[in-house]
Amino acid sequence: MSLTSLPVLAGGINDPFGTEAMAPLKPSPQLSARVGEAPCATALPASALTAVDAVDLALCNHPQTREVWAAARAQAALVGVAKAGWLPNLDASASTTRFQYENNAYTRNAAALTLSWLLVDFGQRSANVENAQQLLNAAAATQDATVQSLFLAALQSYYSAQATQAAVISANEAERSARESYQAANARYEVGVATPADRLQAQTALSQATLNRIRAEGDARNALGALANALGFAAQQRIVLADLPAAPAEAVFQKEVDALIAEAQARRPDLKAAEAQLKAAEASIDLARAQGRPTISLGAGPSWQDSAGVITQGGSVGLTLNVPIFSGFDTTYRVRSAAAQADVRAAQRDRIRNQIALDVWKAYQSLTTATQSLKTTADLVASAEQSERVALGRYKAGVGTVLDLLVAQSALASARLQRIQAQLDWNVYRATLAQSMGALDYTLLQAAAEGRP
Template sequence: MRNLGRFSLIALLALPAWAGSLDDPLATAELQPLKPSPRLLARVGEAPCATTLPDTPLTAVDAVDLMLCNHPQTREVWAAARAQAAQVGVARAGWLPTLSGSAGTTRFDYQNSAYTRDSAAITLSWLLYDFGQRSASVESAQQLLGAAAATQDVTVQTLFLNALQAYYAAQATRAAVASALQAERSAQESFQAAAARYQVGVATPADRLQAQTALSQATLNRIKAEGEARNALGTLANALGFAAQQRIVLADLPAVPATAAFQKEVDGLIAEAQARRPDLRAAEAQLKAAEASVELARAQGRPTISLGAGPTWQESAGVTQQGGSIGLTLNVPIFSGFETTYRVRSAAAQAEVRAAQRDRLRSQVALDVWKAYQSLTTATQSLQTTADLVASAEQSERVALGRYKAGVGTILDVLSAQAALASARLQRIQAQLDWNVYRATLAQSVGALDYTLLQAAAEGRP
């Protein structure tokens, strides 16, 4: 079998020149989307992925980076996109010839004589024409890759929003603790005033007891608020990929813009969402892939023309034979038990399913934008109203306490004013939380949730 070396050389020479990069000869790596984090448009390219908490207090940008770097879903969708990119390579490979080699040896014993037959062959096969089957296969694979990339964008934006929700919730509970501490100090001041008036005989025991009850309730509210804040920090740590007991120090939130209105009209936002939403792009790509599958099913029932060629070698009982063959093969499917008919019918029905899903999602996109826009509008209006509410409640509390200390007011007036102030502060905190979350939700519903949103907030822009 000394001629096998010659055949191996022929095989190596037959390999195309582009096969120098054997790990990815069809360059499918260029087709796959970038790694999810941190890659959003407002960030710097391929920055190192964050895996540890920063030394400085945690900002919203830090929270998003950690979520996208550490969450298993980002690895999952990126792996899925890379797998689909490889499927494009599989489809493209159908345009190229295949080269295969075979070798064998057989021992014969016949009437007290024995001999060995050795054989080897190299076969080149090339599908020359298939009436659109390979084109449809490549188109379907490319569209599914587009759907995988869009699905990755959907996941990134969902995790982005989840990170912001967890971060802003932790910020809100921290603000609630500060509000509870203020309420407790106010209640302490009221109790001291009531106790002082009681000692000089100008207040009743009921005043002192009511003030003591209000102070105890304020202390209890503060204790509960601190517990909720610890739970929120644990939830945030868990969402970012750390243990719940991981210590996290939050950075101060930037001030909410005084005129925090979203500048675009809702009709324009809906139109923008239908052009930008990655889940809608994914649905559109899946529809196109299904349409390509219909053409693929049709083409599978059509004739094919193939080229076959290759040398052969055989040695038997000391006699060596060498030869070769080349030829064209026309394969015409005549009857396949109506398999092609039902393949086409199934593929066409699947395309209708994808079209219906795309249309349903387009309608849902409009509803998502509408709800998010109205929620943000309400939160924006609530910001100013709660600011006025807190200001008036603070003034009312000061007046009521001053009147009581001067002996012209009642302890009930003081306690009522302090309760109203505590409620106003909590409503202000909720309004700020709602504004931050709904602003991010609207951006996500439009398909525009990225780091520019956080940069605008840091700069005091709506």
Template sequence: MAPLRPSPQLAARVGEAPCATEIPATPLTAIDAVDLALCNNPQTREVWAAARVQAAQVGVAQAAWLPGLDARLSTGRTVSEGRGTNQSSAALTLSWLVFDFGQRSANIENARQLLNAAASTQNATVQSLFLAALQTYYTAQATRAAVISTGEAERAARESFAAADARYNVGVGTPADRLQAQTALSQATLNRIRAEGDARNALGALANAMGFDAQQRMALAEIPAVMPDAAFQRDVDALIADARARRPDLQAAEAQVKAAEASVDLARAQGRPTLSLATDPTWQDVGGVVSNGGNVGLTLNVPLFTGFDTTYRVRSAAAQAEVRAAQRDRLRSQVALDVWRAYQSLTTATQSLKTTADLVASAEQSERVALGRYRAGVGTVLELLTAQSALASARLQRIQAELDWNVFRATLAQTMGALDYTLLQPAAEGRP
């Protein structure tokens, strides 16, 4: 009855492998990062153990349907007036609750629904960890790309400074042009140093998310160029309906409601009569005299008055059911908001990705033209520095757009309750 580890919804990966304990020697992919994070994070072990606990509770509830059998064996010696007598006895007692007006059925239903809630909670937790690992991985990739971008900006600034210095040395440039170019070079160097620090911090955060020390060395695999598509662009009402049918946290809330309703039935049944069957064959040996006996009987227990205990138990269980129902309804509303926000964020990221591609292309062309004009003596250093600054900004916006698209795509899948390894398979296999 216990759910699979770590989650039945994450079994879509082809060729399941046991949990890894070390960072692979090859460059780290997104799948590697998620694998390590799920294997090493204590929350996955916690929710899996909690699900196994609840599965055992179902077995405990089912045990009430089976009869109980007890054995008793005793031996002793009685001494009276100097004479001793050996005594031995044995007995078996079979007891079976024949009818209880629904107590056991309600208890089993309660345990089963709590098991469903535990399994759904496990799935929701694993998907949250999955998303967090992806966010950390893509952030590390973005900071690495920022290092490359700021390095390119520094190279361009150094090239501009060399051109300004050459013009100054031959007497066709002004000291102000040279100083502006030198200032731009220093700023570009500072930006590159900061980007390298951010990249180191991001790698440390990724190592920590995967369960390793922050100083652990690793290399990131190249990720394919982002190829946005419109596959996610469906009717929002349909997306929300799918999310409400698939979200594991909503499924857990629904199971909690059903468990609370079963608790109401259980509380009512506990105030009703019970009918039990008992039999106990016995054997006794007293001083060599052996006797056998036994009893068979039915016991009807009718609770006449319990100090209103049953009444208040029913009221408490009914109120708890109302609490669970309200929590479920609140979560249903939150699911719609989550899907709406993730959908709009991904739509914006997709549009931004296409726009930033054009922005980088035009900025690169503008920078080449400005550099050529300055070298030819028909442009100013201010025009060149402005073009280079615009190019550096465009490249960083492109990096941010790629990060946003990857993260929001995973976020939409998570809000839909469909985040698993299939999201990463196309990227891992090099398919668009």
């Protein structure tokens, strides 16, 4: 390696190889759709909590994000360790010795400055740097995969909390309808045009609706507690959620599954991490082989000695050739072990590639089902509302039965809950498909806020 190829010490004495710039950004609001040096959020916003706010808080406060970021920075520093092997070493030594011979005594002082530089190692340092660099790439990709997993978990908690709150609203509507039916049945009973059975059936339906509302409120409180915990707060922390966004009018996905799988295999960070791990293992094979090859080193430096008042100065310069002849088959087994590790990494990469295809297939099919369910449940709610209005009007007019009315109201309550579940499924599976493709970031939330699929 020539002097002109040595790294420029542009990063300062504390980081001459610029390893801090090699490390990925800290997981924070600085994901692909966010720019600037925005600080991590540590408190709930003053306004209603949006999905973007929830993700920011989860990524900033979750210990796992700090763990993977620290691991990436540690590996970046190891790249600097590997690159340091290209530079010379400069050592200083000094000694003082007191000699006593019968009645004679004198002191010897010595000092030396030694420069040592490994000039030729037949690929050992290059393989070491390549290994460290690929491990850094793997650490950065692992951080991306972890961030996307936490991103998805935060969204799932947030959407679940929104869905439970929507279920409370639906339960209140069902209770209101049941109370109206009871009042109508009671009024008809009091004027003698309805039987006691009608009033009792309406009373039973009202009590059941009230019980459903109480349970829905309990589920909503539990979901908010789980969301608070996911964001790094105590479960009792009061959280006000933004309104559930309306589903887009046309939630259509035109890409073929094969194209989605190919795109996922090009983008998934866990596959990139596996590829980098394989390349690092292959570099380890080269490193193991190079460790059994000769090396040529340069040594030079001045020396000084004061012995009983006699001062001598000198210096030396020379080349040292080190040729390993026999090391007890150490190199042979190191190469064999490194090759086996490379086979392990290759198998892991292939397994992850197959898993990606399955992840995308399942997420796509789930999202397709949820998309179809959105339209169907919208029609279901509309028809159930119309049926409930007709049944109530007929019963008040005396031409319908209370059983017809209660069945219509039960069908409407069920349709509303299925609509809420369909919206929850669509939001979650949409995020799941993005995560399975390695494309889960803030652009997904911006599209949802704008009502785009």
